[in-house]
Amino acid sequence: MSGRHQPVVGILGGGQLARMLALAAAPLGVNCLAVDGSADACAGQVAPLVVADWSDRAALEAFAHQVDVVTFDFENVPADTAHWLAERVAVHPAPEALAVAQDRLAEKTLFRACGLPTTEFMAVDTREQLDQALAAIGAPAILKTRRLGYDGKGQFRLATAGDADAAWAALGAQAATLGLILEAFVPFERELSIIAVRGRDGEFRTWPLTGNWHVDGVLSMSLAPAPSLGPLQQRASEHARALAERLGYVGVFALELFVKDGELLGNEMAPRVHNSGHWTIEGAHASQFENHVRAVLGLPLGDTGVRGTAAMFNWIGELPDATPVLCGVDAHWHDYGKQARPGRKVGHATVCAPDASTLATRLRNIAQALGREAQVEPVLRALADV
Structure with a gap:
């Protein structure tokens, strides 16, 4: 970039996603300024950090005057805070997109309106x-909070209708404040996500579909690209584009999907990196973090093609x-600088290779050295199908 002014991206939230956004922004000549309620938010290790509550209008007013655009580290920033900031500075993605993604009922209703099938659900x-x-x-089904749940939190699985009392005891108290939604359980065959980016000018790109495995x-x-997908990549891209266009979305987002009987079902949308x-940092020509910075500032988008498999x-x-x-070949370590705590995301590692067979060998060697064979086994099975 040229010129004397270095753009500043303001980030609401100071976790590892803000940290990685700041690291991706620096080579572009872009500075970042994060806001978080915690003084030890890990983004503060690599970028200036404003410690403030979402209701601290004085601090947010000063923040707005220091940045060129505002974006999000996580989707649970209060929508009214995002709207208030949007009256003072450009906010991308728009607060309306944030509001939809914060409410599972609104989100799944939007999916269906855009032609993306979902499981059955009711408020x-x-x-x-x-x-x-x-x-x-019917059952099995999952009772979830409509708002604030993530990483398996705010959920109760009902094996039969007889579990209703236990489910209500677990989540019923939150019905008045967060709302609840019952979703039919999906006996899915695979979990996938597609990461997409849309620029201010409407340019739209996606990375290859990613296969995901969850524990608790x-x-x-x-694993990316997810193997043996046939036409699903094109369908997922079309669904992501339809959502982005409907929302007038600017920036990177993730669309989480289930595969059942060879068809895609929409699960959730995350309006952020x-x-x-994360594999895109080393596994793609332009990472999700770099492209998010590019998108919200109105810069041309980078190539989302892969360098091999990761x-x-x-x-x-x-x-x-x-x-x-x-010690591994083309293996990359990411420490988020966070204190260890049960259930907390504290880092990741990405292993890349030119082909599936080489990747499997590299993963197996690392897993054996770490005693993580069980963690890597489903990925090895998927790679064997390539």
Whole structure:
């Protein structure tokens, strides 16, 4: 970039996604300024950090005057805060997109309006409505909070209608504040995500579909490109484009999908860079983080093509020994600078290779050295199908 002024991207949230956005922005001559309620937010290790609550209008007013555009590190920023900032500075993606992604009922309704099938679902506001929803949808089913749930939180799985009392005991108190939704359980064959980016000028690109494996609702490993997809890549791209156009979306987002009977079902949309796209840092020509910065600033988008094939280990709770990864060929270590804590995302590692067979060998060697054979086994099975 040229000129004397270095653009500043303001990021609402100071976690690892903000950290990686700041690292991707620096080579473009772009500075970042993050806002977070915690003074030890890990983005503060690589970019200036404003410590403020989302309701601190004075701090947010000063923040707005220091940045050229505002974006999000996570989707649970209050929508009214985003709207308030949008009256003072450009906000991308727009607060309306954030609001839809914050509400599972609005989100799935949008999916269907855009032609993306979903599992059956119904809003649940009372204990009586839970019984009505179970009668209509059947069991097994999952009762979820409409808002604030992520990484498997705010959910209760009902194996039969007889679990209704237990489900209501677990989540019913949140019905009035967060809202609840009952979703039919999907006996899916695969979990996929597509990471997409749309620029200010409407330019739209996607990275290849990513295969994902979760443990206890938290991402454990990702593989890209996901093998043996046939026409699903094109369909997923079309669904993502339809959503982006409907929302007037600017920036990167993730569309999480289930595959059932060879068809795609929409699960969730994340209006931000996403855990399942971390492999793009080393595995694609332009990462999701670089392209998000480009998009929100109105710069041309980078090439989303892959350099080969890549797999990502997600480190949850605490970091393992880095040595086996650092000794690997085309293997990359990411420490988020966060204190270890059960269930917390503290880092990831990405392993790249020119082909599936080489990637499988590299993953197997690292997994054996770390004692992580069980974590990598489903990825090895997928690679064997290539």
